[in-house]
Amino acid sequence: MQMDMKRVEDFMKRVEESEKTTFQPVSEKLKVGVDLGTAYIVLVVLDEENNPIACEKKAADVLRDGVVVDYTGALQAVKDLKAKLEARLGRELVNCAIAMPAGTESSAKTHQYVAEGAGFEVTNILDEPSSANAIYQIQDGVIVDIGGGTTGLAILKDGKVVEVEDEPTGGTHLTLVLAGNYHISIKEAEAIKQDYSRHKEILPVVKAVIEKMATIIKRYVSQADTDTIYLCGGTCCLTGIEGIIEKETGIRTIKPTNPFLVTPAGIAMSCR
Ligand SMILES: Nc1ncnc2c1ncn2[C@@H]1O[C@H](COP(=O)(O)OP(=O)(O)OP(=O)(O)O)[C@@H](O)[C@H]1O
Numbered sequence: 001m002q003m004d005m006k007r008v009e010d011f012m013k014r015v016e017e018s019e020k021t022t023f024q025p026v027s028e029k030l031k032v033g034v035d036l037g038t039a040y041i042v043l044v045v046l047d048e049e050n051n052p053i054a055c056e057k058k059a060a061d062v063l064r065d066g067v068v069v070d071y072t073g074a075l076q077a078v079k080d081l082k083a084k085l086e087a088r089l090g091r092e093l094v095n096c097a098i099a100m101p102a103g104t105e106s107s108a109k110t111h112q113y114v115a116e117g118a119g120f121e122v123t124n125i126l127d128e129p130s131s132a133n134a135i136y137q138i139q140d141g142v143i144v145d146i147g148g149g150t151t152g153l154a155i156l157k158d159g160k161v162v163e164v165e166d167e168p169t170g171g172t173h174l175t176l177v178l179a180g181n182y183h184i185s186i187k188e189a190e191a192i193k194q195d196y197s198r199h200k201e202i203l204p205v206v207k208a209v210i211e212k213m214a215t216i217i218k219r220y221v222s223q224a225d226t227d228t229i230y231l232c233g234g235t236c237c238l239t240g241i242e243g244i245i246e247k248e249t250g251i252r253t254i255k256p257t258n259p260f261l262v263t264p265a266g267i268a269m270s271c272r
């Protein structure tokens with residue numbers, strides 16, 4: 001079964017809207033996903049029927065390769081975001097789910113302590129690439145989550161995750177290459193990268209890095225047994241990234257219009 005792109009697009013559009021608009025929940029109980037990323041910390045709130053209710057995010061530099069390196073910073077960021085959401089909703093948030101990049105399960109405790117320290121009760125702990133499948137709901141294929149510092153893969157067969165992998169590459173590398181190429185600061189390079197009107201111009205500059213990411217994907221999946229690569233993660237916002245990956249791997253590659261909030265929304269969906 002292929003991914004129902006229209007359903008995913010509609011849902012993700014609603015999650016995106018919930019950053020600005022607070023929607024009315026149909027249930028008393030709310031589900032929260034806490035995504036501690038290398039580049040962003042994101043909290044997504046859904047109601048019991050998985051309707052997007054509210055979302056807050058913050059750029060943060062408190063993780064390296066998926067591991068929390070600044071506990072106090074991470075805790076403060078989650079506290080701030082939780083307080084913002086609670087002010088918007090007029091009520092307290094209690095339960096949350098969290099996710100770990102594959103292979104960093106040993107740091108699960110740190111993630112958990114951050115969430116608990118901020119006042120959450122952690123009801124579910126997942127791995128990151130698998131959480132995206134709560135949204136995509138694919139049976140077969142590979143989900144590739146390209147974030148800031150890490151690229152996570154989840155290989156699915158008959159609706160089950162059979163393998164998860166994590167590689168230390170992501171958007172940060174693209175930023176470094178842009179900074180080097182234009183002789184500008186990391187901050188300026190980051191701004192250029194996130195400016196959609198500059199994507200056409202910067203794509204050739206970062207093409208080799210994306211090809212390298214594609215060869216990493218190829219290490220885990222082959223044309224013979226994978227018919228589609230499903231992209232998510234902030235770096236996949238880059239216009240044209242799917243074409244480079246498709247060409248390099250020889251595997252059909254697709255992404256929703258906004259792949260940025262897929263993983264945090266999937267984490268929220270898995271909250272109990
Ligand atoms: N419009 C955009 N175009 C290109 N890249 C973007 C865009 N928006 C965000 N990014 C990049 O996406 C990355 C962040 O993505 P995401 O939030 O998925 O990562 P993360 O979860 O914080 O990190 P990780 O999963 O590696 O721990 C950053 O490198 C950022 O520069």
Ligand SMILES: [Mg+2]
Nearest residue numbers: 037038147263
């Ligand atoms: Mg991430």
